[in-house]
Amino acid sequence: MSQTFASIADFLAAPFDTIIDVRAPAEFAHDHVPGAINLPVLDDAERARVGTIYVQQSPFLARKIGGALVARNAAAHIEGPLADYEGNWQPLVYCWRGGQRSNAFATILRQIGWRVEVVEGGYKSWRRLVVKTLYDDPLPHRFVLIDGNTGTAKTDLIARVKAQGGQVLDLEGLANHRGSIFGGLGTQPAQKAFESALAVELSKLDPAKPTLVEAESSRIGQVSVPSSVWAVMCAAPRIEVTAPLSSRAGYLAQAYADIVHDAHLLEKLLTKLVPFQGYERVDAWKDLARTGNFVDLAGGLMAQHYDPRYTRSRAKHTPVVSATIDLCDMDVAARDEAAGEVIKVMASLSG
Incomplete structure (x- = not known):
């Protein structure tokens, strides 16, 4: 399922144990939801590689190669940082736009049995809330x-x-x-x-x-x-x-x-x-x-x-x-x- 939030306070009050940013480390370093942890499903070089293949060769080939990379990286996260989490753990996941990266990772986590949800619109929806708070209202x-x-x-x-x-x-x-x-x-x-x-x-x-x-x-x-x-x-x-x-x-x-x-x-x-x-x-x-x-x-x-x-x-x-x-x-x-x-x-x- 996807989660939408009406305000910063609404976002931070959501009953999730961990907020996971699956974007590449450079994206995370530039800005992220405060308190989120970075578990990238594609690192900076992998993201650049997949993007280049998407533009220069074919979207299908990019998705196939990207899918393999996401699976490998997800496995490393599950065996590493997520290894000690119990079955009642509830994470909230987001990527850039709430698209393939976050949903692919969330699907794998759900198959394990964790109650995971994805941020509708991803980081961009968070950024809109920040802009609304600091510039629009x-x-x-x-x-x-x-x-x-x-x-x-x-x-x-x-x-x-x-x-x-x-x-x-x-x-x-x-x-x-x-x-x-x-x-x-x-x-x-x-x-x-x-x-x-x-x-x-x-x-x-x-x-x-x-x-x-x-x-x-x-x-x-x-x-x-x-x-x-x-x-x-x-x-x-x-x-x-x-x-x-x-x-x-x-x-x-x-x-x-x-x-x-x-x-x-x-x-x-x-x-x-x-x-x-x-x-x-x-x-x-x-x-x-x-x-x-x-x-x-x-x-x-x-x-x-x-x-x-x-x-x-x-x-x-x-x-x-x-x-x-x-x-x-x-x-x-x-x-x-x-x-x-x-x-x-x-x-x-x-x-």
Whole structure:
């Protein structure tokens, strides 16, 4: 049987034990239903080979060769990743369009006795739900932005607000990027994969409650914030967090320890600031890095680069700040207390 779904929440709430994406690994890596596992019935080379035969020789020959490959790969999956599943296991399978790949695999699984179903329309139906959520329909959620200069622990505060029971949306976490030249956390998801993860997170939020979101630009590293989310962010009230430069510098040197302890990477990233700050200033920052003076480096970067850019941005967009919270020395106790204050302000703004 084929399954159709009316929404992201409907899809994720379906009573299946495992979601299986049978597309080739490259297709899966580009985007997939979050939480799905990849059991390809044709790998990348096999898919390309069958497609070429289909176009250049004949559809029948392509289906015959493809069928043999699917059977071999299905056998490997059954003897491997699926070997320990019992008879009551219920998987949901999808391919690109809900066609031959998913149905062929599902047929084999059904013959074993597993209660398997196929996603009607395959991955493309999932993608339509994501697009509907993020681009076609107005977002029903109410955001409150947490704003402030670089080094005011906004990302940390979002985590603490969540730990204290507040509703949050961590865009930087979903994008795997901290939102600046120094913000890389590893490989970022493709745009479509970012959107899938974002749509899932939005489906988990209660639109009746305010959601805390960090004030971002419309791009986070290499991914873009979808239009409906960006529209709600632009209209949202803001809570500004402040702290002295010295406290922010100390905090930032610790928060970016992964970068400051990689001398080659740090020098490479600092070089990217030459077009904005010139060689003389960047060379001075590199000297601070080489001598391990990371607190002064962080202070210089904020005072001479990031704070002025933040000030110019605020002057251009004139956001309305509904409340200001001072983090003072920014120790753990101060951040916990600030998270509690943020939750109180969110409640008052939603009221």
